[in-house]
Amino acid sequence: MTKKVSEEELKEVANLAQIKLTDKEVVQYSKDLGDILSYFDKLQEINTQDLCEIGHITGISNVYRKEDLAEEISREEKEMILSSVPKKNGRYIQVKNVL
Amino acid sequence: MSTIKQLHKKLINKDITSLELTQKYFDKIEEKEKDLNAFISLSKKEAFKQAEKVDENLKKGKEIDLISGIPCALKDIICVKGGKTTAGSKMLENYTASYDATVTKKLKEKNAVIVGKTNCDEFACGSSTENSAFGITKNSYDLTRVPGGSSGGSAVAVASSEVAWALGTDTGGSVRQPASFCGIVGLKPTYGRISRYGVIAYASSLDQVGIMTKTTEDAAIVLTRIAGRDELDATSAHSSGRVYEDYLTGDLKGKKIGIPREYISDNLDDAIKNRFFEAVDKYKKCGAEIVDISLPNTEYALATYYIIAPAELSSNLARFDGVKYGTYPEKKDFKNIQDFYKEVRGEGFGAEIKRRVMIGTYTLSSGYYDAYYKKAQKVRGLIRKDFEEAYRKVDYIFTPTTPETAFKIGAKSDPVTSYLSDIYTITANLAGVPAISHPIGTIETDGIDLPIGGQLFGEWFDEEGILNASHTFEKNF
Numbered sequence: 001m002t003k004k005v006s007e008e009e010l011k012e013v014a015n016l017a018q019i020k021l022t023d024k025e026v027v028q029y030s031k032d033l034g035d036i037l038s039y040f041d042k043l044q045e046i047n048t049q050d051l052c053e054i055g056h057i058t059g060i061s062n063v064y065r066k067e068d069l070a071e072e073i074s075r076e077e078k079e080m081i082l083s084s085v086p087k088k089n090g091r092y093i094q095v096k097n098v099l
Numbered sequence: 100m101s102t103i104k105q106l107h108k109k110l111i112n113k114d115i116t117s118l119e120l121t122q123k124y125f126d127k128i129e130e131k132e133k134d135l136n137a138f139i140s141l142s143k144k145e146a147f148k149q150a151e152k153v154d155e156n157l158k159k160g161k162e163i164d165l166i167s168g169i170p171c172a173l174k175d176i177i178c179v180k181g182g183k184t185t186a187g188s189k190m191l192e193n194y195t196a197s198y199d200a201t202v203t204k205k206l207k208e209k210n211a212v213i214v215g216k217t218n219c220d221e222f223a224c225g226s227s228t229e230n231s232a233f234g235i236t237k238n239s240y241d242l243t244r245v246p247g248g249s250s251g252g253s254a255v256a257v258a259s260s261e262v263a264w265a266l267g268t269d270t271g272g273s274v275r276q277p278a279s280f281c282g283i284v285g286l287k288p289t290y291g292r293i294s295r296y297g298v299i300a301y302a303s304s305l306d307q308v309g310i311m312t313k314t315t316e317d318a319a320i321v322l323t324r325i326a327g328r329d330e331l332d333a334t335s336a337h338s339s340g341r342v343y344e345d346y347l348t349g350d351l352k353g354k355k356i357g358i359p360r361e362y363i364s365d366n367l368d369d370a371i372k373n374r375f376f377e378a379v380d381k382y383k384k385c386g387a388e389i390v391d392i393s394l395p396n397t398e399y400a401l402a403t404y405y406i407i408a409p410a411e412l413s414s415n416l417a418r419f420d421g422v423k424y425g426t427y428p429e430k431k432d433f434k435n436i437q438d439f440y441k442e443v444r445g446e447g448f449g450a451e452i453k454r455r456v457m458i459g460t461y462t463l464s465s466g467y468y469d470a471y472y473k474k475a476q477k478v479r480g481l482i483r484k485d486f487e488e489a490y491r492k493v494d495y496i497f498t499p500t501t502p503e504t505a506f507k508i509g510a511k512s513d514p515v516t517s518y519l520s521d522i523y524t525i526t527a528n529l530a531g532v533p534a535i536s537h538p539i540g541t542i543e544t545d546g547i548d549l550p551i552g553g554q555l556f557g558e559w560f561d562e563e564g565i566l567n568a569s570h571t572f573e574k575n576f
Contacts, residue, residue, distance in 0.1 A: 005461075010457075013457050013460050013464070014457060016416075017413060017443055017444075017456050017459075017460040018420075018440045019439065019441060019444045019445050019456065019457070020441035020442055020444070020445030021445060021453070022449060023390050025453070028201075029454060029457060032454055032514055033454075033457060033461065034404065035514070037461070039401075039402055040402050040405070040406055040471060042398070042399060042402045043399055043406075043474055043478055044398075046399065046478060046481070048474055048481075051477040051480055051481065052477070052480060053473055053476035053480070054348065054476050054477070054480045054483065055304065055476065056334065057304065057479075057483065058289065058290055058291050058336060058531050058559060060291065060333075060334060062542065063333040063334075065333075073197075080180075080181065080195055080196075080197035081197045082479050084195050084196050084197075084423065084424040085422075086122060086193070086422075086424070086425055087423060087427050095422050096433055096435070096439045097434050097436070
């Protein structure tokens, strides 16, 4: 069955993904997503009702870390982290007000 | 063509210094880069500093490691402290890594000479290295063709001898597929064998660092030096303590190699089928017993992968919001912070990333989660079970690495067709098993001999097994 993703639906997905799209992209991606989701229908052929989901493939579970103080990062490392920040005010990261 | 061991010998015999060797490779890079574009950035100063250290050690008569003083490259998704790490994305063009990935740290401890960072599809999403914000990498066999991807830059750098070896990452075949297209060896170890700490995440349950080399022995040498448990990656597996190069006996007697019939369909190109069965015969001549097997759920692998990987990608990429890194948008008047995020992500992500993030967002959204993500995780269990059952009968599984040789730049424009490039490689990531691609010959296309690879799957954590099989093949043919 061919799945259709309407432009309205696509815009809602883009909104959830926090991505701004151009009108041209909306048209293109609603077609692409429809094609891709139709391809996923292949999995409907299999009955998976009694199967377990796989999260971690090699089966490692309960990995704990020692409760230790982490090594403090150096001033040089702090500077490096800040050097990648697009908008700063002194040593503060500046963001648009949230509320 | 120089292997790690040959270069090491030259260094310890004082035929060449590490500084001279490093200069030689940089000369090669200078000569070839305008055609190939395998690198995003070079780190000359750091490379020469490292080489100098190795030369000093040699002068003092100190023993050096096999990979010491030998030039290599890292895919630009692996962090090197103080250097740019872009993941092939405009979003990270100004990002400077403030720490070393665990693999980087291990390489530095062995005094490997890291000459630079290689091009890749944005956030490792792609099979052609065409989806990079820093230009397309060309296949060194034919400049009108892609090198494969996403670790295309690393593959080309090794194939064209710009470096002796390189690291890539493999989430659905991103090391093995370009290795096949570029005529080199590509190893994807078992999930968890190598730490992922400091490797920018694509799909966390599938990602694994991979090794790209000219020979299988080189891959074994590098694996020994970067494998092992890491406190900083909770999913990393126990350390095996193995010296993988010591397992290369060149003997395959008594070993059984399974050929899964699902991989040799009628649709498979005849030329590839011929090369593949020639390779099967060669394995027979090496003493292996060939067994017909079935991996019945193979046909569901691609859909499973393209649900799980984009879902994890959409979650991992949520952190790119333009606050801590990214390009600040020109537009100044934002209604609210969401408006700002959307602008940043709309500008910073390339087309394929937007597509995959939206697929992932869709399949994870409430109402669809059970039908897609949960369903795919269950099918993933069936695919793993296929492998468990196969390994009761055989030691290794052999398939073509790719259903095609390197394709033309721009040839695959619609997403579903381009996803089919991964059809033979993704099962290893879904099942978590180790896999290696090695060259099995060439196929003449438009008057040019293009390489093609064969792929061996091994049992979980049996890297030494597939390394030895691949090595034996290489030694005999």
